Amino acid sequence: xxxxxxxxxxxxxxxxxxxxxxxxxxxxxxxxxxxxxxxxxxxxxxxxxxxxxxxxxxxxxxxxxxxxxxxxxxxxxxxxxxxxxxxxxxxxxxxxxxxxxxxxxxxxxxxxxxxxxxxxxxxxxx
Amino acid sequence: xxxxxxxxxxxxxxxxxxxxxxxxxxxxxxxxxxxxxxxxxxxxxxxxxxxxxxxxxxxxxxxxxxxxxxxxxxxxxxxxxxxxxxxxxxxxxxxxxxxxxxxxxxxxxxxxxxxxxxxxxxxxxx
DNA sequence: AGGCTAGGTTTCCGATAGGAACCAGCAGGT
DNA sequence: ACCTGCTGGTTCCTATCGGAAACCTAGCCT
Numbered sequence: 455x456x457x458x459x460x461x462x463x464x465x466x467x468x469x470x471x472x473x474x475x476x477x478x479x480x481x482x483x484x485x486x487x488x489x490x491x492x493x494x495x496x497x498x499x500x501x502x503x504x505x506x507x508x509x510x511x512x513x514x515x516x517x518x519x520x521x522x523x524x525x526x527x528x529x530x531x532x533x534x535x536x537x538x539x540x541x542x543x544x545x546x547x548x549x550x551x552x553x554x555x556x557x558x559x560x561x562x563x564x565x566x567x568x569x570x571x572x573x574x575x576x577x578x579x580x
Numbered sequence: 581x582x583x584x585x586x587x588x589x590x591x592x593x594x595x596x597x598x599x600x601x602x603x604x605x606x607x608x609x610x611x612x613x614x615x616x617x618x619x620x621x622x623x624x625x626x627x628x629x630x631x632x633x634x635x636x637x638x639x640x641x642x643x644x645x646x647x648x649x650x651x652x653x654x655x656x657x658x659x660x661x662x663x664x665x666x667x668x669x670x671x672x673x674x675x676x677x678x679x680x681x682x683x684x685x686x687x688x689x690x691x692x693x694x695x696x697x698x699x700x701x702x703x704x705x706x
Numbered sequence: 707a708g709g710c711t712a713g714g715t716t717t718c719c720g721a722t723a724g725g726a727a728c729c730a731g732c733a734g735g736t
Numbered sequence: 737a738c739c740t741g742c743t744g745g746t747t748c749c750t751a752t753c754g755g756a757a758a759c760c761t762a763g764c765c766t
Binding site: 470471472473474475476477478479480482483484520521522523543546547549550553554555556557558559560561562564565566567568569571 | 596597598599600601602604605606608609646647648649669672673675676679680681682683684685686687688690691692693694695697
Binding site for chain 1: 710711712713714715716
């Protein structure tokens with residue numbers, strides 16, 4: 455008895471699936487979060503996030519831009535300066551992301567704990 | 581001056597990064613959502629979700645189990661029956677996920693719209 | 707002139723995702 | 737008795753992705 459109605463879930467048919475797949479990659483959420491406090495430059499994001507390569511940053515930013523979540527602002531200066539900022543649409547994603555981070559802060563320990571206790575001997579008789 | 585303090589973001593150092601990376605893959609969120617209404621069997625999840633392969637389902641379920649978010653229940657019947665259900669810890673993730681789905685329901689159209697309008701001629705007024 | 711800066715792209719390679727096919731184990735049909 | 741089928745899971749193979757590092761552009765400084 456899976457009480458999922460046709461409009462209820464993002465299972466197989468609805469637009470929610472699309473949106474979840476939008477943000478369901480390693481860096482999207484982190485990048486959006488990095489932009490949540492205002493415009494940030496490419497290089498700043500690199501250092502802020504830590505661990506992301508230029509390539510993946512650019513790629514993630516481009517996709518977010520294409521989806522209307524962020525805006526790119528390239529100043530015709532030298533050395534070049536490029537800032538990224540959330541669009542109003544992108545800003546609406548910050549709340550759900552904050553919920554995720556809050557969850558992580560509250561339960562991250564429990565998850566690590568489970569991971570630690572997790573590798574049970576499993577009683578594989580051979 | 582990005583106003584991120586050391587305990588403020590999941591940028592580079594904190595546990596939130598770990599947690600975000602936990603759920604930041606194509607299927608985790610969908611699977612968790614699929615389990616949000618109670619125990620579901622492996623095969624039911626396959627049909628419910630639609631588009632996931634057995635392998636990825638199993639893999640996702642195993643990871644979620646290892647992280648303490650779901651519990652596996654294998655009945656010694658024939659044909660085999662295996663049910664998965666959220667643990668209390670896993671259940672706490674449903675709220676944030678619901679926020680995401682709500683966001684998607686509300687803004688999915690806007691995203692698709694941006695994607696459609698996105699490929700702009702780039703208006704290089706040079 | 708050569709090097710610096712800063713954003714971006716390209717190249718290469720290892721890791722991963724994903725589908726299809728196969729396996730296990732028993733019940734039931736023929 | 738044998739073969740098939742149901743269900744969950746695993747293995748094999750390939751296409752794609754992710755990441756490191758090198759290269760590019762372009763103007764300013766020395």
